[in-house]
Amino acid sequence: MANLQSSDLDSVLKTKMPALGVDLGGTKISAAVVCDQQLATEPRLEPTPHGADKIVEAVLCLLSEFRKEHLIAGVGIATAGIVNVDTGEVVGSTGNLPGWEGTPIRTIIERRTMLPVHVENDANASAYGEFRAGGLRDKRCLVVITLGTGIGVGIVVDGRLYRGAHWAAGECGHIRISLDNKRLCTCGLFDCWEAYGAGRGLVATAEELVCGLTEDQSELAGKGKSLTTQAVTAAAARGDIMARRAMAIWHEHLCAGMVTLAHTLDPDCFVLTGGMEQFVDYALLSELMTDRTLPRIAEKLEIRRSVLGKDGGMIGAAQLVLDQITAGV
Amino acid sequence: MANLQSSDLDSVLKTKMPALGVDLGGTKISAAVVCDQQLATEPRLEPTPHGADKIVEAVLCLLSEFRKEHLIAGVGIATAGIVNVDTGEVVGSTGNLPGWEGTPIRTIIERRTMLPVHVENDANASAYGEFRAGGLRDKRCLVVITLGTGIGVGIVVDGRLYRGAHWAAGECGHIRISLDNKRLCTCGLFDCWEAYGAGRGLVATAEELVCGLTEDQSELAGKGKSLTTQAVTAAAARGDIMARRAMAIWHEHLCAGMVTLAHTLDPDCFVLTGGMEQFVDYALLSELMTDRTLPRIAEKLEIRRSVLGKDGGMIGAAQLVLDQITAGV
Numbered sequence: 001m002a003n004l005q006s007s008d009l010d011s012v013l014k015t016k017m018p019a020l021g022v023d024l025g026g027t028k029i030s031a032a033v034v035c036d037q038q039l040a041t042e043p044r045l046e047p048t049p050h051g052a053d054k055i056v057e058a059v060l061c062l063l064s065e066f067r068k069e070h071l072i073a074g075v076g077i078a079t080a081g082i083v084n085v086d087t088g089e090v091v092g093s094t095g096n097l098p099g100w101e102g103t104p105i106r107t108i109i110e111r112r113t114m115l116p117v118h119v120e121n122d123a124n125a126s127a128y129g130e131f132r133a134g135g136l137r138d139k140r141c142l143v144v145i146t147l148g149t150g151i152g153v154g155i156v157v158d159g160r161l162y163r164g165a166h167w168a169a170g171e172c173g174h175i176r177i178s179l180d181n182k183r184l185c186t187c188g189l190f191d192c193w194e195a196y197g198a199g200r201g202l203v204a205t206a207e208e209l210v211c212g213l214t215e216d217q218s219e220l221a222g223k224g225k226s227l228t229t230q231a232v233t234a235a236a237a238r239g240d241i242m243a244r245r246a247m248a249i250w251h252e253h254l255c256a257g258m259v260t261l262a263h264t265l266d267p268d269c270f271v272l273t274g275g276m277e278q279f280v281d282y283a284l285l286s287e288l289m290t291d292r293t294l295p296r297i298a299e300k301l302e303i304r305r306s307v308l309g310k311d312g313g314m315i316g317a318a319q320l321v322l323d324q325i326t327a328g329v
Numbered sequence: 330m331a332n333l334q335s336s337d338l339d340s341v342l343k344t345k346m347p348a349l350g351v352d353l354g355g356t357k358i359s360a361a362v363v364c365d366q367q368l369a370t371e372p373r374l375e376p377t378p379h380g381a382d383k384i385v386e387a388v389l390c391l392l393s394e395f396r397k398e399h400l401i402a403g404v405g406i407a408t409a410g411i412v413n414v415d416t417g418e419v420v421g422s423t424g425n426l427p428g429w430e431g432t433p434i435r436t437i438i439e440r441r442t443m444l445p446v447h448v449e450n451d452a453n454a455s456a457y458g459e460f461r462a463g464g465l466r467d468k469r470c471l472v473v474i475t476l477g478t479g480i481g482v483g484i485v486v487d488g489r490l491y492r493g494a495h496w497a498a499g500e501c502g503h504i505r506i507s508l509d510n511k512r513l514c515t516c517g518l519f520d521c522w523e524a525y526g527a528g529r530g531l532v533a534t535a536e537e538l539v540c541g542l543t544e545d546q547s548e549l550a551g552k553g554k555s556l557t558t559q560a561v562t563a564a565a566a567r568g569d570i571m572a573r574r575a576m577a578i579w580h581e582h583l584c585a586g587m588v589t590l591a592h593t594l595d596p597d598c599f600v601l602t603g604g605m606e607q608f609v610d611y612a613l614l615s616e617l618m619t620d621r622t623l624p625r626i627a628e629k630l631e632i633r634r635s636v637l638g639k640d641g642g643m644i645g646a647a648q649l650v651l652d653q654i655t656a657g658v
Contacts, residue, residue, distance in 0.1 A: 082625055092625040140494040153593075157491070164595025165469040168626045175589040176621065178508045179525075179581070189621055196508075252508070260504040260589055264482075266493025292505065292518055296411055296421040297497045 017073045017325065020063055021318030023122065024048070024055065024079040026097055031062040032311070033070045034318030037133040039311055041070065052103040060112055074116040074325055075109060076317030078125030082168050088119040091167060118321040122146070122313045123170055124161050126306075127154020129316025130271045132323075134307045141267040144306075145172075147276035150186070151194040151257070155265065173198065177256040196253035199229040199276050205253070206232045206246035218242035233279050251281060255288040262293050262301060273306030280305075346402045348651045349392055350643030352451065353377070353384065353408040355426055360391040361640070362399045363647030366462040368640055370399065381432040389441055403445040403654055404438060405646030407454030411497050417448040420496060447650040451475070451642045452499055453490050455635075456483020458645025459600045461652075463636045470596040473635075474501075476605035479515070480523040480586070484594065502527065506585040525582035528558040528605050534582070535561045535575040547571035562608050580610060584617040591622050591630060602635030609634075 018035040025048065032043035044065065046058050059077065066072060081100060082092025088106020090097075106117045120128070127144035136142055137159065146152040153172035155162040163169050173194035174187055183204060185192035195201050206220050206227060213221040219235050220227060220243055235243035258270060272280055282303060290298045308315050347364040354377065361372035373394065375387050388406065395401060410429060411421025417435020419426075435446045449457070456473035465471055466488065475481040482501035484491040492498050502523035503516055512533060514521035524530050535549050535556060542550040548564050549556060549572055564572035587599060601609055611632060619627045637644050 092623075141498075155593075157486075162486070165597040166595055166626065166629050168623070169470075169593065169595040171592045171595070171623060171626065174592045174623055176506065176585050179506060179585060180508075187623060189623070256505050256508060261593065263500045263503045264484075264498065264590065264593055266495055266498040266500070268494040294421075294497070294500060294503055294516060294518070297495065297500065300495050 017322055018070060019074040019076055019318040019322045019325075020066055020072050021314030021316075022059055022062065022075065022077045023125075023313035023317070024059070024077060024097075025122070026080060029055070029058055029062065030310075030314060031059070031066065032314050033066055033072065034076070034315050034322075037129075037315060037319055039315065041066065043311070043314065048097070050098070052099045055097070055100065056103070056105065056108055059109065063109075063113060072115065074118070074318075074321035075113065076125070076314075076319065076321040077105060077109075077117065077119045078122040078313035078317040079105070079119060080122055082166075082171070083119050083121045083124075084167050085118070085120060085163060088117060090119075116321055116325055118317065118324060120161075120317050120320055121152075121154075121163075121167075121170070123152025124154040124163065125316035125320065126152075126273055126308070126312035127156050127170075127271075127316065128161055128320055129308050129312040129314075130273065130306060131156045131159070132319045133315060134271065134304070136269060136271075139268040141265055142269050142271065143261055143265060143267045144271045144273060144312075145258070146274035146312075147198060147254075147272060147280070148274040149199045151198045152274075153261070172257065172261065175257055175260055177253065177260070193253075193257035197250070197257055201253055202232055202246060202250045202276075203227050203229055205249050206243065209242045209246055209249075213242065220246075229276070247279070247281075248284075251284050251288060254280070255285060255292060258285075258289060259292045262289070262297050266297055267301065269302040269304055271304045271306055273309065273312055275310075277306060277309075346651055346654065347399060348403040348405055348647040348654075349395055349401050350645075350647030351388055351391065351404065351406045352454075352642035352646070353388070353406060353426075354451070355409060358384070358387055358391065359639075359643060360388070360395065361643050362395055362401065363405070363644050363651075366458075366644060366648055368644065370395065372640070372643065377426070379427070381428045384426070384429065385432070385434065385437055388438065392438075392442060401444065403447070403647075403650035404442065405454070405643075405648065405650040406434060406438075406446065406448045407451040407642035407646040408434070408448060409451055411495075411500070412448050412450045412453075413496050414447070414449060414492060417446060419448075445650055445654055447646065447653060449490075449646050449649055450481075450483075450496075450499070452481025453483040453492065454645035454649065455481075455602055455637070455641035456485050456499075456600075456645065457490055457649055458637050458641040458643075459602065459635055460485045460488070461648050462644060463600065463633070465598060465600075468597040470594055471598050471600065472590055472594060472596045473600045473602060473641075474587070475603035475641075476527060476583070476601060476609070477603040478528045480527045481603075482590070501586065501590065504586055504589055506582065506589070522582075522586035526579070526586055530582055531561055531575060531579045531605075532556050532558055534578050535572065538571045538575055538578075542571065549575075558605070576608070576610075577613075580613050580617060583609070584614060584621060587614075587618060588621045591618070591626050595626055596630065598631040598633060600633045600635055602638065602641055604639075606635060606638075
């Protein structure tokens with residue numbers, strides 16, 4: 001009987017313990033209390049300050065605010081960049097967060113708060129969030145693709161994030177999908193997947209298509225470098241032929257990288273998330289994937305929409321620290 | 330004292346137990362006794378007969394021959410095709426072995442011999458062999474690339490083969506490295522890595538290069554469809570300019586797929602094996618990889634030559650069954 005009560009208590013602890021989830025991006029920091037794989041509060045947003053010290057202070061400040069009204073058992077931080085999860089340090093720089101590389105985030109925040117802290121690459125955190133919240137716990141291999149300005153990938157194998165030999169697994173934005181040396185990626189390499197399949201890839205495709213056209217021929221013509229993702233997707237929605245053509249080619253480019261991941265990892269399921277996900281035509285993407293993947297792999301492959309959307313990073317990071325805490329209960 | 334002796338015995342059993350390793354290819358079956366990650370006998374070779382029943386009989390016949398002179402504790406079979414390792418059945422067809430798909434190889438051979446049998450995809454078996462024999466047991470992630478007529482990949486993570494959700498992980502010969510829809514692969518898809526980076530890819534590149542040239546300009550000209558890998562590599566060795574150009578482009582194509590695997594899996598080490606491995610210029614390949622991979626991944630990435638060569642499949646398959654037996658000791 002005593003055992004039964006103790007196991008009930010464990011179960012309550014495991015599902016009801018709250019943690020702070022923080023998503024640290026180049027322009028803003030989002031934070032919310034997370035409990036049982038979902039947000040327990042509205043998220044708070046702060047603009048990302050310049051410099052590592054100020055970023056850490058901003059996170060601590062958000063934490064203090066939430067602690068006034070909530071019990072917080074730990075802090076999970078999803079950040080851009082390559083993260084050494086053992087030390088909780090960003091080891092690979094990200095252009096969006098100058099000075100962030102080399103900051104021992106976990107150590108600093110643990111010392112200042114006396115709470116357990118987990119720091120994770122943002123695409124990995126989102127992947128873990130989708131895995132935990134999306135009813136996907138029976139999956140052997142889940143590949144979560146974050147489509148935004150760039151492309152990030154998180155890989156969950158047998159319930160655990162696969163992080164590679166040097167914490168850099170899933171840097172799939174930089175898989176090479178063409179031999180042409182045609183598009184230069186922001187990383188300095190040519191023909192990276194994200195130079196085609198991410199938001200900026202869509203814009204580059206549209207620029208190529210409307211080059212030399214007049215505004216009578218496409219509303220995207222003559223915009224030069226001021227062309228944006230929003231302009232292309234909005235024009236496509238209004239029926240602009242060239243914008244629709246750009247969207248179709250974007251799906252081909254998206255598919256090219258996914259075909260590669262399908263043949264390498266043979267996942268049960270792809271989950272798409274990120275700001276560009278809303279523009280994905282799932283019927284078209286599935287058709288392209290079936291067409292370009294070995295039948296054995298294609299016929300059992302699911303492609304799903306994210307269940308957490310922009311909250312995936314916060315929820316995943318918080319759930320990672322919660323799962324570590326409860327594994328020790 | 331009794332414990333010590335028992336553990337000594339365990340250790341002897343674990344390193345000295347022999348198994349039969351069988352490598353089952355489209356043209357020949359090779360088999361040898363394997364002990365402690367190396368061949369304990371000369372391999373025997375048989376031409377691969379037509380039809381699943383005859384293939385199974387040929388394997389049983391080879392086993393009987395070896396059993397006359399050797400104690401055999403188990404049988405490891407490396408075969409072309411996608412293998413369900415739980416059932417020991419080939420579940421994905423291979424054009425080279427008609428009728429092989431759906432054969433419950435493991436069940437048949439276990440029933441006929443009363444020995445434990447492990448059946449594994451050949452690229453996976455080679456990868457496991459390299460992992461066990463190559464001093465690579467401390468590696469977090471090892472990617473073994475078999476370069477032959479096609480390309481096969483085996484992935485070892487934390488000492489275990491990663492086989493995917495439907496046993497098809499590492500079908501990397503079919504990752505897509507170009508957007509051009511230019512080269513049709515034998516699988517029916519366009520622009521698969523092996524249509525460029527395998528032996529037949531090298532030949533296709535050479536054909537493109539010498540198209541329209543005369544025999545005065547290149548010894549490869551005018552050969553049409555009779556051009557072979559051997560002809561290209563031999564001409565390159567003799568200094569033929571176009572053959573050397575084909576070899577240089579082949580390295581670029583090889584690199585394209587490896588860049589993708591590096592950014593996806595972030596391995597410690599690539600190992601190259603297979604019939605085409607002998608033609609790889611490792612200095613050139615390393616230079617290309619450094620040039621086309623994110624520095625964080627490239628700077629710690631090793632590229633090694635196989636230590637087992639053509640024996641990798643036999644040794645890996647046998648070692649897999651031995652490791653299963655000794656795990657149960």
